[in-house]
Amino acid sequence: MKPALTRRHFLNAAPAAGAALGAVRLPAADGKPALLGGTPVRKAPFPSWPVIDKTEEKALQGVLQSRKWYRGGGQEVNRFEEAYARLTGARHCLATANGTSALLVSLAALGVGPGDEVILPPYTFVATVNVVLALHALPVFVDTDLETFQIDPRKVDDAITERTAAIMPVHIGGSAADLDSILALARKRRIPVVEDACQAHLGEWKNRKLGAWTETGCFSFQASKNLNSGEGGAILTSSDDLIEKCYAYHNNSRGRKITGYNFNYSASGLNLRMTEFQAALLLAQMTRVEKQTRTRTQNATYLTSLLSEIPGIKPARMYPGCNVNAYHLYMFRYDKEQFAQLPRAKFLKALAAEGIPASGGYAPLNKEPFLKNTLSSRGYQAVYSKQRLARWQERNQCPVNDRLCNEAVWLTQNMLLGPRGDMDQVAEAVEKIRKHAAQLARA
Numbered sequence: 001m002k003p004a005l006t007r008r009h010f011l012n013a014a015p016a017a018g019a020a021l022g023a024v025r026l027p028a029a030d031g032k033p034a035l036l037g038g039t040p041v042r043k044a045p046f047p048s049w050p051v052i053d054k055t056e057e058k059a060l061q062g063v064l065q066s067r068k069w070y071r072g073g074g075q076e077v078n079r080f081e082e083a084y085a086r087l088t089g090a091r092h093c094l095a096t097a098n099g100t101s102a103l104l105v106s107l108a109a110l111g112v113g114p115g116d117e118v119i120l121p122p123y124t125f126v127a128t129v130n131v132v133l134a135l136h137a138l139p140v141f142v143d144t145d146l147e148t149f150q151i152d153p154r155k156v157d158d159a160i161t162e163r164t165a166a167i168m169p170v171h172i173g174g175s176a177a178d179l180d181s182i183l184a185l186a187r188k189r190r191i192p193v194v195e196d197a198c199q200a201h202l203g204e205w206k207n208r209k210l211g212a213w214t215e216t217g218c219f220s221f222q223a224s225k226n227l228n229s230g231e232g233g234a235i236l237t238s239s240d241d242l243i244e245k246c247y248a249y250h251n252n253s254r255g256r257k258i259t260g261y262n263f264n265y266s267a268s269g270l271n272l273r274m275t276e277f278q279a280a281l282l283l284a285q286m287t288r289v290e291k292q293t294r295t296r297t298q299n300a301t302y303l304t305s306l307l308s309e310i311p312g313i314k315p316a317r318m319y320p321g322c323n324v325n326a327y328h329l330y331m332f333r334y335d336k337e338q339f340a341q342l343p344r345a346k347f348l349k350a351l352a353a354e355g356i357p358a359s360g361g362y363a364p365l366n367k368e369p370f371l372k373n374t375l376s377s378r379g380y381q382a383v384y385s386k387q388r389l390a391r392w393q394e395r396n397q398c399p400v401n402d403r404l405c406n407e408a409v410w411l412t413q414n415m416l417l418g419p420r421g422d423m424d425q426v427a428e429a430v431e432k433i434r435k436h437a438a439q440l441a442r443a
């Protein structure tokens with residue numbers, strides 16, 4: 001198939017997304033690739049992250065001068081929890097030290113422990129699996145949906161056993177996992193769901209915020225995330241019971257009513273509290289987060305309409321229920337067949353040379369050696385039978401995810417915060433590389 005023909009055909013068909021946005025036209029992209037000595041499409045850096053002004057300075061100074069740096073003494077963490085619950089429409093919010101602890105506290109509060117299984121996708125940050133291992137439970141990976149990059153909802157049922165203690169879908173990149181399918185299944189099988197919404201601030205499924213749909217939803221405010229306090233996390237829940245369990249667990253098993261020199265405990269726990277500094281910084285950053293989310297959505301939607309016209313570039317699809325994608329990452333698949341067999345690594349290098357930094361994203365998490373090492377540790381050997389671990393090994397196959405890890409390309413969220421013309425430059429760089437792919441492949 002001749003790519004040029006395909007493209008003309010597509011343009012003649014007047015793509016609906018393009019029509020809605022007005023004239024969507026790919027930039028000419030005629031110049032020589034920068035990697036071959038041509039002029040880069042772009043020389044200016046993309047918007048830097050985080051965005052700050054006097055608001056942050058005043059917030060941090062306020063906490064500093066108050067001398068109340070711990071949530072037990074100050075009001076900032078309480079204020080943040082109220083504000084984040086309001087912003088997301090959740091009944092309760094608990095702030096935590098980071099996203100990893102939000103996930104850990106959630107699973108611990110649900111009673112997940114040794115012998116249990118937790119279902120999760122392999123296309124995620126390592127923290128999603130680390131919390132399962134920290135509780136000595138067994139992570140059960142369900143393969144990825146190639147089109148959406150999310151956990152494949154059609155394959156979850158098959159992974160459920162009588163030991164499944166939780167399902168942990170991840171809204172990867174800020175787009176939504178198929179919550180309707182996952183929730184229907186979980187309700188039927190009576191299994192709690194913990195949303196890993198660490199990349200999905202203000203994303204929505206059917207007009208309700210991601211993270212506010214299930215038993216608990218977890219967020220990260222680590223430096224790269226769309227809402228940032230360097231480190232930080234939060235748990236959302238509608239359950240009056242779970243929020244108290246979460247609170248106690250994150251506070252060394254001391255419930256809300258236990259203060260001062262009362263050293264009686266009813267369960268185990270850890271100290272995973274957020275500081276007053278983090279909360280004050282988050283409240284300041286929250287003055288911009290809605291506008292930033294809208295800007296990312298507008299730019300990303302436009303970029304999708306441009307990239308969809310380039311043969312071999314397949315932007316990650318969204319499930320119909322996802323009405324707001326948080327775009328922590330802009331993700332697409334790269335098909336080298338349409339780029340004269342130019343390897344992805346070289347494509348990324350050529351993109352960087354054009355002034356468009358991009359990455360190839362995650363490696364297959366379910367194949368990481370640390371998993372096998374952990375499962376052969378003394379603790380795991382004591383809890384799980386040889387047969388059970390052998391069966392885990394046998395079932396731990398995610399061929400679609402393996403493929404996705406070879407084809408994915410990511411742009412980071414800050415690249416979506418500038419003017420729309422930045423998106424034209426991204427598309428122009430990709431198109432320029434495609435036009436010269438054969439030359440680049442030989443070089």
Ligand SMILES: *Cc1c(COP(=O)(O)O)cnc(C)c1O
Nearest residue numbers: 098099100125127198220221222
């Ligand atoms: C960032 C992230 C986490 C962990 O959050 P931290 O705040 O870094 O601990 C967990 N899951 C996903 C999908 C993430 O992106």
